[in-house]
Amino acid sequence: MTQRARFPAGQTLLIDADDTLWENNIYFERAIASFISYLDHHEYTADEVRMKLNAVERESILAQGYGLTSFRHSLITCSERLSVAPMTVDRHERIAGFAASIAEAEIELLRGVRETLPLLSARHKLILMTKGDEGEQADKFQRSGVTGYFSGVEIPAEKDLVAYTSVCVKHHLLPATTWMIGNSPRSDVNPALAAGLNAVFVRHPHTWVLEHEEISPAPEGQHLIQVDSFAELANYF
Numbered sequence: 001m002t003q004r005a006r007f008p009a010g011q012t013l014l015i016d017a018d019d020t021l022w023e024n025n026i027y028f029e030r031a032i033a034s035f036i037s038y039l040d041h042h043e044y045t046a047d048e049v050r051m052k053l054n055a056v057e058r059e060s061i062l063a064q065g066y067g068l069t070s071f072r073h074s075l076i077t078c079s080e081r082l083s084v085a086p087m088t089v090d091r092h093e094r095i096a097g098f099a100a101s102i103a104e105a106e107i108e109l110l111r112g113v114r115e116t117l118p119l120l121s122a123r124h125k126l127i128l129m130t131k132g133d134e135g136e137q138a139d140k141f142q143r144s145g146v147t148g149y150f151s152g153v154e155i156p157a158e159k160d161l162v163a164y165t166s167v168c169v170k171h172h173l174l175p176a177t178t179w180m181i182g183n184s185p186r187s188d189v190n191p192a193l194a195a196g197l198n199a200v201f202v203r204h205p206h207t208w209v210l211e212h213e214e215i216s217p218a219p220e221g222q223h224l225i226q227v228d229s230f231a232e233l234a235n236y237f
Helices: 025-039 046-064 068-082 089-103 113-123 134-144 161-170 185-194 230-235
Strands: 012-015 125-129 152-154 178-182 198-202 224-227
Touching (some): 025 046, 025 089, 046 068, 068 089, 113 230, 178 185, 185 198, 198 230, 224 230
Parallel strands (some): 012 125, 178 198, 198 224
């Protein structure tokens, strides 16, 4: 028996893209695994190399933002820091190729997304809200086949309290009937709650490690829902 939607029609659903609508981080994980295998470091274990890469990625994000250009820079920088020998042209191209492989990946919608979006869009206002490189994210959205269900697209450089507040002002949204739906505690749940919005945490087994964070409790008067799949949203909206 299908559970009746808990919340009335007319909500605004801000929906994340990467690892909420479609697979994303698994492609980065594969590229990282290939990079670590290629590096074949004799002093550091694979886990230690990964930790050093995480640190480099944090630096790159601050300087260059998110996206494949930043990721490629992180791989090359990490290799340079861990290798005694100078970077050769061939080595540079090989490492850059790991990042390039991600751009070639097809858009793979997550289970339940294709069936659930029509149900949500029939009752609510849907706005895509995903951070990252604007060109890369817009391209993935256009290739996803789900553009028709969304009335707007927002691609901020970072999803923080300021970004959520700005989106609400821009689209004349009431926080009490606005929800951020996504798989990242750091970017989707906690800052949205801090901005006075409601949130839905959609668990994903391969959420990027830099997006991990303890989930904050919902302040009084706000809602926080946690689900295991996108399809479960139909039980609430």
